Amino acid sequence: xxxxxxxxxxxxxxxxxxxxxxxxxxxxxxxxxxxxxxxxxxxxxxxxxxxxxxxxxxxxxxxxxxxxxxxxxxxxxxxxxxxxxxxxxxxxxxxxxxxxxxxxxxxxxxxxxxxxxxxxxxxxxxxxxxxxxxxxxxxxxxxxxxxxxxxxxxxxxxxxxxxxxxxxxxxxxxxxxxxxxxxxxxxxxxxxxxxxxxxxxxxxxxxxxxxxxxxxxxxxxxxxxxxxxxxxxxxxxxxxxxxxxxxxxxxxxxxxxxxxxxxxxxxxxxxxxxxxxxxxxxxxxxxxxxxxxxxxxxxxxxxxxxxxxxxxxxxxxxxxxxxxxxxxxxxxxxxxxxxxxxxxxxxxxxxxxxxxxxxxxxxxxxxxxxxxxxxxxxxxxxxxxxxxxxxxxxxxxxxxxxxxxxxxxxxxxxxxxxxxxxxxxxxxxxxxxxxxxxxxxxxxxxxxxxxxxxxxxxxxxxxxxxxxxxxxxxxxxxxxxxxxxxxxxxxxxxxxxxxxxxxxxxxxxxxxxxxxxxxxxxxxxxxxxxxxxxxxxxxxxxxxxxxxxxxxxxxxxxxxxxxxxxxxxxxxxxxxxxxxxxxxxxxxxxxxxxxxxxxxxxxxxxxxxxxxxxxxxxxxxxxxxxxxxxxxxxxxxxxxxxxxxxxxxxxxxxxxxxxxxxxxxxxxxxxxxxxxxxxxxxx
Ligand SMILES: [Zn+2]
Numbered sequence: 042x043x044x045x046x047x048x049x050x051x052x053x054x055x056x057x058x059x060x061x062x063x064x065x066x067x068x069x070x071x072x073x074x075x076x077x078x079x080x081x082x083x084x085x086x087x088x089x090x091x092x093x094x095x096x097x098x099x100x101x102x103x104x105x106x107x108x109x110x111x112x113x114x115x116x117x118x119x120x121x122x123x124x125x126x127x128x129x130x131x132x133x134x135x136x137x138x139x140x141x142x143x144x145x146x147x148x149x150x151x152x153x154x155x156x157x158x159x160x161x162x163x164x165x166x167x168x169x170x171x172x173x174x175x176x177x178x179x180x181x182x183x184x185x186x187x188x189x190x191x192x193x194x195x196x197x198x199x200x201x202x203x204x205x206x207x208x209x210x211x212x213x214x215x216x217x218x219x220x221x222x223x224x225x226x227x228x229x230x231x232x233x234x235x236x237x238x239x240x241x242x243x244x245x246x247x248x249x250x251x252x253x254x255x256x257x258x259x260x261x262x263x264x265x266x267x268x269x270x271x272x273x274x275x276x277x278x279x280x281x282x283x284x285x286x287x288x289x290x291x292x293x294x295x296x297x298x299x300x301x302x303x304x305x306x307x308x309x310x311x312x313x314x315x316x317x318x319x320x321x322x323x324x325x326x327x328x329x330x331x332x333x334x335x336x337x338x339x340x341x342x343x344x345x346x347x348x349x350x351x352x353x354x355x356x357x358x359x360x361x362x363x364x365x366x367x368x369x370x371x372x373x374x375x376x377x378x379x380x381x382x383x384x385x386x387x388x389x390x391x392x393x394x395x396x397x398x399x400x401x402x403x404x405x406x407x408x409x410x411x412x413x414x415x416x417x418x419x420x421x422x423x424x425x426x427x428x429x430x431x432x433x434x435x436x437x438x439x440x441x442x443x444x445x446x447x448x449x450x451x452x453x454x455x456x457x458x459x460x461x462x463x464x465x466x467x468x469x470x471x472x473x474x475x476x477x478x479x480x481x482x483x484x485x486x487x488x489x490x491x492x493x494x495x496x497x498x499x500x501x502x503x504x505x506x507x508x509x510x511x512x513x514x515x516x517x518x519x520x521x522x523x524x525x526x527x528x529x530x531x532x533x534x535x536x537x538x539x540x541x542x543x544x545x546x547x548x549x550x551x552x553x554x555x556x557x558x559x560x561x562x563x564x565x566x567x568x569x570x571x572x573x574x575x576x577x578x579x580x581x582x583x584x585x586x587x588x589x590x591x592x593x594x595x596x597x598x599x600x601x602x603x604x605x606x607x608x609x610x611x612x613x614x615x616x617x618x619x620x621x622x623x624x625x626x627x628x629x630x631x632x633x634x635x636x637x638x639x640x641x642x643x644x645x646x647x648x649x650x651x652x653x654x655x656x657x658x659x660x661x662x663x664x665x666x667x668x669x670x671x672x673x674x675x676x677x678x679x680x681x682x683x684x685x686x687x688x689x690x691x692x693x694x695x696x697x698x699x700x701x702x703x704x705x706x707x708x709x710x711x712x713x714x715x716x717x718x719x720x721x722x723x724x
Contacts, residue, residue, distance in 0.1 A: 116668070509529070
């Protein structure tokens with residue numbers, strides 16, 4: 042999670058949410074086909090609303106569960122995988138003989154997490170070491186040491202700023218340290234700054250929530266009210282100095298190579314040497330200050346705020362980041378604001394889901410081994426690799442035909458495409474967690490030690506060669522990503538299973554679905570952000586001005602189209618934020634379509650389920666995105682999610698594919714058909 046704050050991953054086909062049906066661990070993964078006629082709404086006209094036609098039945102059959110903010114094809118598979126992992130962990134959590142060291146570790150971690158009785162008994166007690174380190178600060182010169190301790194015990198984003206490592210954006214073979222802006226409790230800077238009624242209400246509720254948490258920590262009503270106002274004042278100042286999400290999509294804005302001395306000069310109020318000593322960060326040979334203006338404001342803020350108020354802010358960061366690990370009153374209050382109010386969720390998710398997620402988050406490659414052994418046959422890896430090769434081949438042919446691209450840029454684009462690496466299923470080398478101490482009776486301490494392990498692992502890479510085999514998603518994850526610095530596409534085993542990749546199904550829906558996803562990730566290397574990196578993963582201008590304007594014409598066409606789509610009430614898509622994903626969505630399916638056509642050119646394809654092969658391609662594509670979402674959650678995602686809502690990720694793509702109109706014999710004036718000259722096209 043912290044990685045993505047400064048590593049510019051164009052990650053993810055989707056998000057995670059889902060449903061739980063009957064609440065029991067599962068020994069088997071349920072099968073659902075990648076093209077399911079029962080998920081369609083045959084009463085809808087595909088030429089007017091293709092998403093409704095493909096997913097109407099699914100939406101009727103899958104009401105949003107009370108403990109979820111949204112549900113989707115991806116989300117349901119995610120919960121199925123979680124339930125399956127629950128089965129594994131339940132078995133391994135028993136204190137019996139015969140468990141390997143790794144199995145004992147994940148089993149004991151899970152057992153400690155599930156032991157709510159003990160967790161509830163301890164109240165806020167487990168935070169004493171961290172609270173004490175805040176209390177004992179004598180002056181702001183202790184800030185470096187204190188934040189260093191808090192970061193290594195909790196997570197690196199709750200106290201003003203975060204630290205980590207990354208590939209140098211302009212020298213991709215070097216790992217460097219990074220300091221990035223963080224420290225906000227609301228989902229985005231705009232929540233502090235926007236003046237509309239809804240955001241004002243969000244702020245009022247947030248202030249109430251912060252006060253409630255301080256009361257749980259033992260403050261009186263009036264102390265808690267004052268503390269809450271302090272937190273709001275400090276976070277608002279930080280928000281005002283933070284880049285917007287759209288600005289953060291420009292990798293040039295977030296790359297600022299500095300020496301340690303320059304960081305010390307920028308924020309002398311922090312004792313950086315003490316902080317780095319505490320966290321074992323060696324900022325050599327230089328580091329990236331992701332947002333210098335933010336750090337400047339941080340310096341001013343520390344100068345003008347009192348020590349007591351800074352302590353209040355740190356206490357809030359601590360309890361907010363750890364609420365999930367504390368007793369019921371903390372967990373309930375956290376749910377009331379972040380889940381019930383901000384996302385419209387009615388009911389807390391069952392404990393097992395929290396605990397499976399935490400094992401996956403902290404010991405994910407240990408749990409992933411168990412998952413892969415049981416669920417990911419080697420032939421799927423081979424099939425997906427073949428599909429990826431075909432899609433790259435199609436992209437290469439299309440690059441050669443692009444009218445707007447000059448010869449020199451074309452050559453470099455081909456070179457970049459040829460060097461994209463595929464990572465499929467799981468890492469070749471599993472991470473070794475054996476140095477983490479895991480106890481069955483101290484969940485909080487387990488999480489702290491695993492957090493510390495991960496921070497040191499990340500920081501330990503600084504100055505060492507880049508590990509190109511590293512994964513930033515765990516094997517059971519239902520998602521995929523492209524990493525511009527490594528120039529690779531990554532598909533965890535979890536995203537290569539039915540109903541997404543379905544070995545039992547014909548090619549058409551598989552190319553529409555998984556083929557489209559492979560194309561999507563590949564095109565991220567060439568979207569409005571990814572195109573700024575070359576084949577070696579370096580941020581470098583390799584485009585001529587004419588090439589840029591040729592590209593921009595297509596990109597602007599897509600931005601204009603998506604800006605006209607309404608999300609909810611008066612909120613429209615912020616297509617400056619979603620442009621990269623929208624470009625990847627369109628390009629991905631176009632590439633998959635041509636790869637499928639080539640693959641099946643000599644075959645005599647027959648209709649099935651009342652659909653022609655071409656129609657099966659498109660319905661298979663659309664059904665990856667079947668979803669429903671609560672209004673509160675739609676609002677939240679409109680402000681924070683770089684993906685467009687599912688409906689537009691389908692209809693926004695097919696409207697730009699004349700092959701679609703032909704497949705469904707749509708009239709020229711149908712909603713899902715554009716005049717030829719209006720079709721958006723890049724790759
Ligand atoms: Zn994407």
